[in-house]
Amino acid sequence: MKKGILGLLLCFILVVSGCSSTTSGSENDVPKEIRLGYQASPNGELLAKARGSLEKKYPETQIKWIKFESGRDINNAIAGGSIDFGLVGTPPGAIGVANKLPYKVYYLHDIIGESEALVVKKGADIKSLEDLKGKKIATTFSSTAHYSLLSALKNKNIDLKKENITLLDMQSPDILAAWNRGDIDGAYVWQPLQTNLIHADGNVLISSKEVAKQGSITGEFGIVHEDFAKKYPNIVKGYISILNESVNYYHKNPEKSAELLAKELNLTPKQSLKTMQQLTWLNKSDQKAYFQSNGKLAHVLKDTGDFLEAQKDIPSSPDLKTYQQALLNNFSK
Numbered sequence: 435m436k437k438g439i440l441g442l443l444l445c446f447i448l449v450v451s452g453c454s455s456t457t458s459g460s461e462n463d464v465p466k467e468i469r470l471g472y473q474a475s476p477n478g479e480l481l482a483k484a485r486g487s488l489e490k491k492y493p494e495t496q497i498k499w500i501k502f503e504s505g506r507d508i509n510n511a512i513a514g515g516s517i518d519f520g521l522v523g524t525p526p527g528a529i530g531v532a533n534k535l536p537y538k539v540y541y542l543h544d545i546i547g548e549s550e551a552l553v554v555k556k557g558a559d560i561k562s563l564e565d566l567k568g569k570k571i572a573t574t575f576s577s578t579a580h581y582s583l584l585s586a587l588k589n590k591n592i593d594l595k596k597e598n599i600t601l602l603d604m605q606s607p608d609i610l611a612a613w614n615r616g617d618i619d620g621a622y623v624w625q626p627l628q629t630n631l632i633h634a635d636g637n638v639l640i641s642s643k644e645v646a647k648q649g650s651i652t653g654e655f656g657i658v659h660e661d662f663a664k665k666y667p668n669i670v671k672g673y674i675s676i677l678n679e680s681v682n683y684y685h686k687n688p689e690k691s692a693e694l695l696a697k698e699l700n701l702t703p704k705q706s707l708k709t710m711q712q713l714t715w716l717n718k719s720d721q722k723a724y725f726q727s728n729g730k731l732a733h734v735l736k737d738t739g740d741f742l743e744a745q746k747d748i749p750s751s752p753d754l755k756t757y758q759q760a761l762l763n764n765f766s767k
Contacts, residue, residue, distance in 0.1 A: 471520035478680040484694040503605040518662040523578030528739040541656035547643035549712035553636040554620035569619040575603040578652040583622040585650035625709040626699040725763040732758040
């Protein structure tokens with residue numbers, strides 16, 4: 435993980451991350467292609483993809499959906515200039531801001547609850563976090579799941595080294611394979627992998643909903659490359675309206691939405707609906723308190739960045755103002 439972060443820093447040693455206005459583009463400017471880095475998370479963006487909402491709004495533009503397994507990979511894609519929009523969780527987002535990656539936060543998709551959890555094997559004799567002693571636990575480093583896992587252990591004063599707990603950095607497909615082989619005792623994961631592990635003889639030990647109650651809140655938000663936002667501010671606003679409509683559609687039509695997302699998540703409609711209900715979906719009105727000049731999101735990012743600095747995952751966490759300047763609060767109105 436540290437090598438990945440250092441790689442990002444080296445890639446962007448010549449990049450100047452500015453905070454200039456995003457209103458320079460013409461309202462009539464429409465790109466020939468929009469590249470979206472998405473994750474199979476049961477939120478409004480995935481529903482917008484399933485409904486073809488962006489394609490309907492911009493029929494003359496090629497819409498390219500590129501699937502990623504983690505926010506860490508989204509960060510790398512933004513760093514390499516291969517996507518215009520992306521979805522990350524709060525830890526990779528805090529890392530991106532700390533490392534001055536060229537993006538802005540334009541939308542808060544959801545607050546994570548039971549959709550992320552530590553799932554352990556029924557035969558591993560794990561009834562509490564204290565029982566993780568000597569066990570092998572997989573997660574995706576620099577992710578919301580990793581952050582929640584470390585927070586949960588910290589809240590119980592459990593030291594990884596003293597308790598001989600081995601944390602393994604894996605992406606979702608590798609976690610499932612390792613689980614099936616019997617190589618790991620548990621995994622802190624998100625949906626739909628969480629459901630797959632539960633059906634493969636797993637039990638939920640603790641969820642991010644419980645960790646959030648202890649003070650460590652996680653969420654997923656949309657990021658947009660600064661160059662794209664400056665050149666096409668109308669597209670950013672247009673996509674926000676699509677996402678907002680998508681969230682409202684879900685609240686009015688939960689069963690229909692679940693049917694649409696079932697294919698994206700590779701779950702049954704009933705399972706899909708359950709995973710969707712494990713997140714708090716936010717529309718524009720819900721997000722105002724998070725995007726205001728001294729709103730909640732900047733503070734969550736700051737707290738997350740400070741935690742990551744303490745864990746030596748980033749060299750240093752910037753001040754609150756830096757996180758505030760990473761938010762496109764004018765687009766959330």
